[in-house]
Amino acid sequence: MRTRSMNGVMAGSIGDISAFSFFSNKNIAAGEGGMVVTNRADLAERVRPLRSHGMTTLTWDRHKGHAGSYDVVNPGYNYRLDELHAALGRAQLKKLDRNNQRRRDLLGLYREAVGSLGGWIMPFAEATEYSSGHLMVVVAPNPNIRESAVHALRQSGIQSSMHYPCVADFTAFAGSSHRDDLEVTRQFTRRAITLPLYPTLNPDRINSIVDVLRTV
Numbered sequence: 001m002r003t004r005s006m007n008g009v010m011a012g013s014i015g016d017i018s019a020f021s022f023f024s025n026k027n028i029a030a031g032e033g034g035m036v037v038t039n040r041a042d043l044a045e046r047v048r049p050l051r052s053h054g055m056t057t058l059t060w061d062r063h064k065g066h067a068g069s070y071d072v073v074n075p076g077y078n079y080r081l082d083e084l085h086a087a088l089g090r091a092q093l094k095k096l097d098r099n100n101q102r103r104r105d106l107l108g109l110y111r112e113a114v115g116s117l118g119g120w121i122m123p124f125a126e127a128t129e130y131s132s133g134h135l136m137v138v139v140a141p142n143p144n145i146r147e148s149a150v151h152a153l154r155q156s157g158i159q160s161s162m163h164y165p166c167v168a169d170f171t172a173f174a175g176s177s178h179r180d181d182l183e184v185t186r187q188f189t190r191r192a193i194t195l196p197l198y199p200t201l202n203p204d205r206i207n208s209i210v211d212v213l214r215t216v
C-alpha cells in the first residue's frame with residue numbers, strides 16, 4: 001500500500017496514543033465508531049477493557065461461549081465497535097489511499113477554480129501534497145458574501161457546512177476566559193464555508209459549484 005506522511009511521520013504515530021474517528025463524514029467511514037492506536041503495551045492494556053464495561057472478556061468471547069464468567073477491573077464504557085462495522089472499516093481501509101488521492105486531485109481542481117474568483121481564500125491551498133483531503137474550506141471576502149453564498153448554494157441543491165464553529169462559543173465552554181480575545185477566530189467562522197468533497201464527486205461538478213460562488 002502506498003502511504004502518505006508528513007516528514008515521514010504518519011498521522012496517529014506522533015504521540016504515545018492516538019484516536020481515529022470512523023464517523024460517516026470521515027475519510028474512513030464505517031458508519032460509526034473509531035479506533036485507538038498505541039505502541040505502548042501498558043496503554044493498550046488499559047484501553048482494551050474500557051471498551052466494554054471494564055470487563056475482562058469481550059463480546060466475541062462471550063458470544064462464542066469461550067467465557068463462562070468474567071471480572072470487571074475498572075468502571076468502563078460501552079464503546080464497542082461491532083463486527084459488522086469493523087468489516088466495513090476494513091473494506092474502506094483498502095480503498096483509503098486511492099480515495100485520498102482522489103480527494104487531493106479534487107482539491108487541486110478546487111484550487112484552480114477558487115483562484116479564478118476575486119477575494120476568496122482557500123486556506124492551505126498549497127498543502128495538497130501531504131493533505132488527506134478531509135475537508136474543502138473556502139473563506140469568503142466578508143460575512144455578508146458568505147451568507148449569500150450559502151443561500152445560493154442551497155438554491156442550487158448544493159450542500160455546504162461550517163468547519164468549525166468557534167469552540168469558546170459553545171455553551172459547554174461558556175466559562176472560558178478566552179472568549180473575548182478570539183477576534184481572528186470569529187472573523188474566520190463568519191466567513192468560512194465547507195464545500196462538497198468526497199472521492200466519488202464528479203470533477204465536472206467543481207466548476208459548477210464554484211460558479212455559484214461567482215454569482216454572489
Ligand SMILES: *Cc1c(COP(=O)(O)O)cnc(C)c1O
Nearest residue numbers: 020021022023026032033034164
Ligand atoms: C469527527 C468529528 C467528530 C466525531 O468524532 P467521534 O469521536 O467519532 O464522535 C466530532 N467533532 C469533530 C469536530 C469532528 O471532526
